[in-house]
Amino acid sequence: MARTTYPKDRFDQLPAGSGRVGAHRAENPHMRGWVVLLWAALATVVLVAAGIFGTLVLTGRVTLSPEPEPTVAAPAVATPALDTTYDVLVLNATPEAGLASRARDDIIAAGWEADLVLAGDAGSDDFATTTVYYPLPADEAAALALADVIGGAQVVQSDVYQPVDDPDSRQLAVVLGLDRVSGGQPTP
Structure with missing residues (x-):
């Protein structure tokens, strides 16, 4: 493959002391690898917790809707009955x-x-x-x-x-x- 040369333009004329050549991109921060690792760890914890909770719900050990409270019937009131055998x-x-x-x-x-x-x-x-x-x-x-x-x-x-x-x-x-x-x- 032949190398193509392009005509020089104003972007090729840089001051001599700038030291900049080519595309300018920001440097990678030193902690970028740790941020990715922390996000991965957090995602793992959330997924594991969701899996455990889902398993508990599916097996019936945890219910999402509250159980209805049992109704307490009013105690039966006895009607007086005269019994002279006591x-x-x-x-x-x-x-x-x-x-x-x-x-x-x-x-x-x-x-x-x-x-x-x-x-x-x-x-x-x-x-x-x-x-x-x-x-x-x-x-x-x-x-x-x-x-x-x-x-x-x-x-x-x-x-x-x-x-x-x-x-x-x-x-x-x-x-x-x-x-x-x-x-x-x-x-x-």
Whole structure:
């Protein structure tokens, strides 16, 4: 191949001290290789993380949509059902004498046999709110009816007042509180 020569023009006439010859390009920076390496490392980390996350999603270990929260059904409210076959223990936990006997008389008047209703004093005289205690969830309706018989009371499931000698016995316990004392305050 023959070499072609072109006529000289103004670009060929450079000052003698410039030292510039040919095309002028910027020098490669010294850190350019490190920048490429860092970008490659970052891309590798992102791709590996995306692969792990994708695998977890596909295998079902991670879900993208939140699980619906389980709905909590409102507890069923028992309707009072008078059941006079329960033993009833009436305890007076106030300083006013005779409250347990009067409550016992009201319970007997509601249909209970006299030998199924026991009345006595509690170990303290500062119980705040009159409460009917029942042992099992199935006994709640009877406890609510008993609370209505004595003129209203709080109803709580607890086996604290159940007879120890006969675990098969069905017993409701009424603890009369200071809310039954005249004016809601203990009498002197």
